[in-house]
Amino acid sequence: MRPIEREATQAPxxxxxxxxxxxxxxxxxxxxxxxxxxxxxxxxxxSMDDLLVSVGRDRDRVAFAxxxxxxxxxxxxYLRRLGADxxxxxxxxxxxxxxVWRRADSFDPRQASASTWIFTIARNKRVDSLRRExxxxxxxxxxxxxxxxxxxxxxxxxxxxxxxxxRDALRTLPPEQAELLHLAYFEDKPHSVxxxxxxxxLGTVKSRLRLAMDRLRKALRxxx
Amino acid sequence: xxLPRHHPGEALLLDYASGLLAEPVALAIATHLACCPACRHAxxxxxxxxxxxxxxxxxxxxxxxxxxxxxxxxxRVDARFAAPPxxxxxxxxxxxxxxxxxxxxxxxxxxxxxxxxxxGMSCAVVPVGGAGRSGGTAAKARLMRMRGNLPMPRHTxxxxxxxxxxxxxxxxxxxAFARGDLSFGDASIDHQxxxxxxxCLCLSVTVGPLRLTGAVGRxxxxxxxx
Numbered sequence: 001m002r003p004i005e006r007e008a009t010q011a012p013x014x015x016x017x018x019x020x021x022x023x024x025x026x027x028x029x030x031x032x033x034x035x036x037x038x039x040x041x042x043x044x045x046x047s048m049d050d051l052l053v054s055v056g057r058d059r060d061r062v063a064f065a066x067x068x069x070x071x072x073x074x075x076x077x078y079l080r081r082l083g084a085d086x087x088x089x090x091x092x093x094x095x096x097x098x099x100v101w102r103r104a105d106s107f108d109p110r111q112a113s114a115s116t117w118i119f120t121i122a123r124n125k126r127v128d129s130l131r132r133e134x135x136x137x138x139x140x141x142x143x144x145x146x147x148x149x150x151x152x153x154x155x156x157x158x159x160x161x162x163x164x165x166x167r168d169a170l171r172t173l174p175p176e177q178a179e180l181l182h183l184a185y186f187e188d189k190p191h192s193v194x195x196x197x198x199x200x201x202l203g204t205v206k207s208r209l210r211l212a213m214d215r216l217r218k219a220l221r222x223x224x
Numbered sequence: 225x226x227l228p229r230h231h232p233g234e235a236l237l238l239d240y241a242s243g244l245l246a247e248p249v250a251l252a253i254a255t256h257l258a259c260c261p262a263c264r265h266a267x268x269x270x271x272x273x274x275x276x277x278x279x280x281x282x283x284x285x286x287x288x289x290x291x292x293x294x295x296x297x298x299x300r301v302d303a304r305f306a307a308p309p310x311x312x313x314x315x316x317x318x319x320x321x322x323x324x325x326x327x328x329x330x331x332x333x334x335x336x337x338x339x340x341x342x343x344g345m346s347c348a349v350v351p352v353g354g355a356g357r358s359g360g361t362a363a364k365a366r367l368m369r370m371r372g373n374l375p376m377p378r379h380t381x382x383x384x385x386x387x388x389x390x391x392x393x394x395x396x397x398x399x400a401f402a403r404g405d406l407s408f409g410d411a412s413i414d415h416q417x418x419x420x421x422x423x424c425l426c427l428s429v430t431v432g433p434l435r436l437t438g439a440v441g442r443x444x445x446x447x448x449x450x
Contacts, residue, residue, distance in 0.1 A: 059302075061295065068291050073283030080284060090287050094294050098301050101294075112268070116275030123243035123274065133247040134353055136254040136324035138264070144322035146227065146404065148261045166276045185242045185277050213234065216273050 048114035056104030067114070068097055075122050081186040082126055096125045113163040162220045169219035177212035180205060228260045228404035232386075236408075237263060241270035248352045248363040251324060252386045252406065252429040258322035259404025320391060325427065328352060333367045333390075333425070344371035350427070363431045370394070370419035378416040384431045385409040391425040394418060 046054075046063070048070060054063040075093045084092055099121050107117050127135045138145060173181070183198075198205070232240075232253055239245045240253040257264050319331035329336060329350050336348035350365040362383075367390075370376065376394075386408055393402040396417040401407055409415065 061298065064298070065291060065295065068294060071278075072286045072290065072294075074278055074281045076284040076286055077281040078278055081281075090290060093286055094290060094297070097294050098297055101298055102301050112272065113275055115279040116272045119275040119278045120271055122278065127243050127247075131247075132353075135243065136247065136251040136328075138254055138258045139323035142258065142323045142326075143318045144258065144320070144326070146259045146261060148264070163272065163276070166272060167279070170273075170276050170280060181273070182277065184238055185274050186281075188244055210234070213238070213270075213273075217269055220269050220272060 049109040052100075052104055052107050052114040052117065053109060055101065056107050064101060067100065071100075071115075071118050072097055075118070078119075078122055078186065079126060079130075082188050083130055084126075092125060092129055095129070096122050099125065115163075162222065165219040165222060166216060169216050173212055173215065177208045177215075180209045181212045181216075184209060226402065227262070228256065228402075228406070230399070230401055230405040230407060231260065231263055232256055232406050233408070234266070237266050238270055241267045242274060246363040246431070248350075248365040248429045249386060249431060251328065251350075251352060251365055252388050252427055255322065255325045255388045255390075255427055256404060256406045258325075325350075325390075328365070329367060329427075336367065338369070342377070344374040345369070345376065347428075363429060365427065365429045368424075368426050368428050370424045372419055372421045372423040374423075375416055375418045378414065383410070386429045386431075388427045389424065390427060392423045393420040394424045394426075395420065 046066075048067065051060075051063040051067050054060040055067065072093050075096050076089055079089050079092050079096075080086070096118075100118060103121070107114070112120075124135045124137075127133050170178070236245070236249075236253060240250055240257075245253065257267065319326055321329060321331055321333065329348075333348060333350075336350065338346045338348045340346045346369050348367045350367060352363075352365045368387075370392075372392075386406065387401075388406050389401050389403050391403060393400060393405075394417040395401070396407075396415040398407070398413075398415070400420075401417075
């Protein structure tokens, strides 16, 4: 276990995954006999979704270490932007990753990507810890919930493809739209401060953000 | 079951998805979401964007030994959550209030302390932990109950008022509002809602003018009618 952990810490990205795979002899539990069509071929590096499924189903610590290598530095960047101090931030990242471990069995790759699922965990962690509030959320099993119409299930099936399209769309977003999108997700500053920092008229902010969201939504829905 | 026809709009949903709303405002949005599959889908898309953005963030190296520290805590986490606490048993009849409102106000708000305001109209404060605590947001959640056909006093809003209908309905210059419908009122809206004949029970969240919503909403009030 230990050499793998050290590698995951030092090299957080793809090389780590490859090394983890080699250590495991190229056979990940989630590739063995799984009929999930989203699973990669046995010779492909496991996706983050696969790793998270593996953590949830098999309590796979190697997969968890690989997830940590990829996501912990990004969670740190996220929490730092939203006001966590450098020391407290480390603890929050650890708590968020422990939450990932604890809740992984509720991850459903048909409904969301690993990045999306972990984003919601980090977001809620931030609300709990930095704002000292609770985050009110629906309960999908609530008898008082108005259920999804049947067609929603079809849309979910192609979650993996839509994630790839979304990434492409983000990469090709005009820089000024991308900047405002980051503002919307990663900054929690008073209006006046942001306005001064950006020096933009409200109308411009409004239209850029709307254009960005329209574009991303189309990518998600494959309407391009 | 009819679906809502009045929605929060893109900016508020985005602020909810990004986690920047004060708790009482988030409670109003989530209560609408429980009644509105379309807005739930919109929030899921916005969370997908959040996930892709998180993935694209420049990684900041975590402290050395961080992974080892977390790995060492996994067993403790497993031990602590080996037997997950039983979920509260579901009531036999479908409760009037959906989650997450039920957690704050009970199945129908009857257990809260109701105060008469004007004849035919009373209100009860919904205890929300975050009210007034987050950076000067003076947001407050209340339940309001109106007798059938009662016209409320004509009013406008110094800050923002978000109303979600829970039972019955009301009508104003913007149309008819029934269960799950969300009405957004600010200084630009001067209205006189009239309760439907069967009366109206709604969740009303008011936000002081200092800090209306999250980053986007503060910018984009006109965008809210999107």
